[in-house]
Amino acid sequence: MSTIKLPENPEANPRVKAVFDDIRATRKSDFINNFWLYLAFDPALLEETWQGVKSVMAVPSALDPLTKELLYIAVSITNSCRYCVHSHTAAARAKGMTDEIYADLLRVVSTAGRTNQILNAIQIPVDEKFEADT
Incomplete structure (x- = not known):
């Protein structure tokens, strides 16, 4: 069981929508998994975490x-x-x-x-x- 509630309609927040759109584009998939959905409870934490993951996992190295x-x-x-x-x-x-x-x-x-x-x-x-x- 999660320690936070799953946000309702997280993409109503433009910051969350921008991150989710970037996740979709980067991964070439419409799927947003639970990790990102739950992190949407705090748009700043979502943005920080996605930027860190993206810079390591999605950027060629x-x-x-x-x-x-x-x-x-x-x-x-x-x-x-x-x-x-x-x-x-x-x-x-x-x-x-x-x-x-x-x-x-x-x-x-x-x-x-x-x-x-x-x-x-x-x-x-x-x-x-x-x-x-x-």
Whole structure:
């Protein structure tokens, strides 16, 4: 259950409508998902969040779109964000993620989680070589 109410007719607010129109144009889809619909309760927060997401996820960069989605899934799994796991898994599938790629991603995420927990528990010092190479 949400901690806020879904705004009624959010596009009656011109700021919200402008963001939603930009989401539609950027994604080439008429679908506005619940994340954006609920964020419309505060137009400033909606605008800030969309600009941040758009600048990272929709603007071409050194990472290809599928890799960005895979990273988003990995972080969402780690942060236990059920909504983001589902939405970015759907986005990754739309960008070409196969079941084989998804299985590999899950292997990496679970392996990293396990080894991170062991390292955090033991507090092993970082090798000087790793420190020098960064």
